[in-house]
Amino acid sequence: xPECTYLEFSIRTDATMTTEEMARRAARxxxxxxxxxxxxxxxxxxxxxxxxxxxLYEWRGVGNTRIFRLHGxxxxxxxxxxxxxxxxxxxxxxxxxxxxxxxxxxxxxxWRTPSKADIAAEIDFGSAGD
Numbered sequence: 001x002p003e004c005t006y007l008e009f010s011i012r013t014d015a016t017m018t019t020e021e022m023a024r025r026a027a028r029x030x031x032x033x034x035x036x037x038x039x040x041x042x043x044x045x046x047x048x049x050x051x052x053x054x055x056l057y058e059w060r061g062v063g064n065t066r067i068f069r070l071h072g073x074x075x076x077x078x079x080x081x082x083x084x085x086x087x088x089x090x091x092x093x094x095x096x097x098x099x100x101x102x103x104x105x106x107x108x109x110x111w112r113t114p115s116k117a118d119i120a121a122e123i124d125f126g127s128a129g130d
Contacts, residue, residue: 005091006074007050009099011111012118015066019045019058022068022109026056029106030099039071051078060125062117069122070111072099 015022023034023045030049034056037046044057052072061067072095100111114122 002086003089003091005093007052007072007093007095008074009070009072009094009096010114011070011096011100011103012061012067012114013070013109013111015058015068016109019056019068023056025108026070026103029103029108030054048075051075059122062121064121064125067118067122070099 013022026045027034027047030047032047032049032054034045034047034054036043037055038044039046039055039057042057042059044055046056047054050072051074053075054070054072056068056070059067059069096113100113103109103111
């Protein structure tokens, strides 16, 4: 069975500026163009690269602090087909560390991978709107 490797990342930073300003900084660092859009129903800055749909948006973290979430997830349309009708095994490669390093070196802030406490707080915040 053929294999197909795809990339993904999910990182956070404290929100110390507007989302639009962070989108400008991240775009310069990642060499892409963000546009206004949505991640699910949340207003976000979006772009596509390396087979990923990328979303940047403000959220709430531990202690209800403002944070930015930056996610790169598989663009399902790019990977929905199979080669000549064959089944394909998909292998995920996480690039959190590489994106964090690039953003930091290019002046787009200090990013981190989310801890379990971060994720729990983010889930609580998201559930509060339900």
